[in-house]
Amino acid sequence: MHHSDEIPEGFSALCSVDDLEEGKGVRLIINDEEIAVFKVKDKIYVVSNVCPHQHTTIMYKGFVEDGFLACPAHSWKFNLETGKKPDGTRGLTTYPVKIIGNKVYSKVIPKTFNW
Ligand code: FES
Structure with missing residues (x-):
């Protein structure tokens, strides 16, 4: 039994961990949302x-x-973990991440525009 290897509800496969280079963003479109x-x-x-x-x-x-x-x-700077600006105010939308094996999954929920 490998319960920890199950893909959680609502998560989509994004890429392999090996596709990512240290500090270099990869642009993807998941559920019509542009993510990095x-x-x-x-x-x-x-x-x-x-x-x-x-x-x-x-x-x-x-x-x-x-x-x-x-x-x-x-x-403009945003905390990678929380998306907040250095002054603690709300900034960039962040999404939960799950790594299973060598694959990166995230739950990318289409956002309601609030700006
Ligand atoms: S800081 Fe101006 S568009 Fe990002």
């Missing part, structure tokens, strides 16, 4: 690819530093 997948120090993060600043689909090109992802357009 990052591997940083052997942890995988899934965030929205849409920067909340000017709604630009560019976050996958962002720079990772000290646990934050900086938008390449105007350098």
